Every structure is written in C-alpha cells, then in structure tokens.
C-alpha cells in the first residue's frame with residue numbers, strides 16, 4: 001500500500017518522499033470521506049477552532065476536521081452534534097478482568113470484576129494498519145450523555161476500572177475527563193469508597209494541559225496511561241500514521257518526568273507499547289524508542305506487539321519471529337520491564 005520502504009522513507013530526499021506519502025494518505029482518507037490534511041482556514045473564514053490534539057484544526061463553514069468529529073454545518077443542523085464535555089461519541093462494553101487490555105501483563109486490577117472498555121470514535125492519526133478502523137464510522141446513534149453513562153457505570157458495583165481507547169481518546173478528552181470525575185465523585189460519597197481506576201490508551205497527540213489533567217486522574221485513582229509509541233523517527237510516523245509524532249514524544253517525556261513513580265505502589269502510572277510492523281518498525285526503531293524511554297526512566301513498562309495485517313496494510317505478513325526476538329532482545333538492553341504481546345500469532349503460548 002505504502003509502496004516505499006523504510007530506507008527510502010528515512011534517507012531519500014524528503015522533497016520527493018513527502019508528496020508520495022501525503023498522496024497515499026489522501027487516497028486512503030478519501031475512501032472514508034475524511035479530509036486529506038488538517039483544515040487550516042484563513043483567519044477571516046474561521047468558524048470553529050479546536051486544539052485538543054496536535055492537528056489544531058481551524059475550520060471554515062464547509063470544512064470537516066481531521067478526526068471527522070467536527071463540521072460547522074453538520075454540528076449545527078444536529079446531523080452530527082458536536083462532542084463536548086457533556087456528550088460524547090462512544091461505544092462501551094464490559095471486559096472481564098484479567099482483561100485482554102494491553103496492560104494485563106502487569107496490571108493489578110481486581111480479578112472477578114470488570115473493566116468498562118470505553119471505545120471513543122474519531123482519531124487524530126491515520127495509521128494505514130489501523131486495527132480499530134471502525135472508529136471512523138461516526139454516527140449520531142453513538143452519542144451518549146455523560147450523566148447517564150456515569151450513573152450506569154457507577155451503579156454496576158462489579159466495574160472496578162474504566163479504559164478509554166478508540167480511535168484515540170485525545171479527540172474527545174474533555175468528555176473522558178468529565179465522565180471520570182463524575183464517577184469518582186459518586187464513589188467518594190460512599191461510606192466505604194471502593195477502588196476505581198481510570199486508564200487511558202492513546203497515541204499521545206493530545207493538548208498538553210488536557211493530558212496533564214488525565215494524568216492526574218489516572219495517577220490519583222491508581223490507573224495508568226499507556227502511550228502507543230508507533231515510531232521514533234518523525235518521517236516514519238508521517239509515512240505510517242499520516243501525522244507527526246512530535247507531540248507524542250513531548251507529552252510522553254513531560255508526563256513520565258513529572259508523574260512516573262510518584263505514587264509509590266506497584267501499578268506503574270505509565271507504560272508504552274509499539275507495534276512491530278514488518279519491514280518498517282524493526283530493531284533499529286525499537287532501539288531508538290527503548291533508549292528514549294530509558295533516558296527518562298528504565299522502569300517504565302514497555303510492550304512490543306506482534307503485527308497482523310489490517311485495514312490498508314493487509315498485504316503485510318505477521319511480524320516474523322526473528323524480528324520479534326531481535327526487537328525483544330534490543331529493548332531489554334535498555335529497559336527493565338519488557339513484554340511481547342499478541343505472541344499467540346507466533347505460536348507462543
């Protein structure tokens with residue numbers, strides 16, 4: 001699909017590589033009626049601005065935001081009401097603990113309870129291998145009111161945590177913060193308040209002030225924020241995901257330096273994972289990511305995920321076993337807690 005290899009992405013003249021990459025993403029996004037790039041309307045034509053993520057969309061009357069959630073006309077006509085702290089586009093379900101959550105390898109979640117898996121629609125990236133592409137099917141029918149959802153989750157005493165994922169939660173951060181606060185406030189009023197953890201799994205591209213608020217909630221509730229560090233080289237992120245990873249790396253560093261280890265209990269406040277895309281995310285890329293994490297704190301848990309073809313990269317094979325082993329060995333040189341996820345794809349138990 002990408003029709004360009006890792007070496008060329010990283011080393012060839014960017015003036016030649018960049019237009020090719022932009023064109024691939026443009027074609028892929030056209031298939032689902034999403035704009036090729038974040039809209040940047042001229043100042044005099046701006047009708048709606050959003051700064052929830054790195055894309056910082058500035059929309060004129062007819063523009064659609066990069067994530068697909070914001071459009072002046074459709075928002076005003078009620079066809080696609082604008083998400084807010086009170087209304088969100090979300091699909092939730094109960095996941096028994098221990099869950100298939102990417103953090104299950106170290107999470108101290110309470111067995112025989114449930115995680116509320118909160119799948120948020122919309123995304124700030126455009127990964128060609130997206131394994132949750134249904135987040136692009138944004139529809140009014142998935143709009144949920146925050147108060148009623150908070151009541152539903154709170155009233156089920158078997159739910160001991162909430163995991164925000166998607167898509168990526170960044171495109172609806174105020175809603176996720178509000179929902180978490182409402183649930184936690186209700187729990188605080190109980191005679192014997194129960195433990196309720198709040199976790200986010202995201203691509204890390206969010207607004208710094210908002211991600212800081214999320215981190216405080218996760219840290220205080222005993223939860224975790226997991227960053228999907230898709231690559232270290234910005235060019236590679238642009239090629240695979242359509243958007244720069246500069247905000248992701250900045251946010252990871254800022255939050256880890258300020259919060260990791262602050263709670264002093266076993267469940268780590270943050271973690272990271274990387275999908276081993278064959279031919280693109282190899283041991284050299286993993287080495288750069290692992291070194292970056294270790295320079296902040298070598299105790300941050302890091303999970304490498306075996307890839308299987310999906311969305312527009314179905315032509316790629318499963319990560320070869322040799323690549324997975326080499327990446328694992330490389331990451332372990334830098335970090336103390338490294339895991340291989342999706343290993344059933346390689347025939348491991």
Ligand code: SF4
Nearest residue numbers: 101103107161163199
């Ligand atoms: S507490 Fe967080 S990491 Fe653990 S199962 Fe729940 S959502 Fe996943």
Ligand code: SF4
Nearest residue numbers: 123125127130167203
């Ligand atoms: S960040 Fe995740 S949900 Fe968003 S496009 Fe990439 S893989 Fe898909």
Ligand code: SF4
Nearest residue numbers: 050053056057065067
């Ligand atoms: S969340 Fe990001 S992509 Fe969506 S409208 Fe806001 S700035 Fe644009």
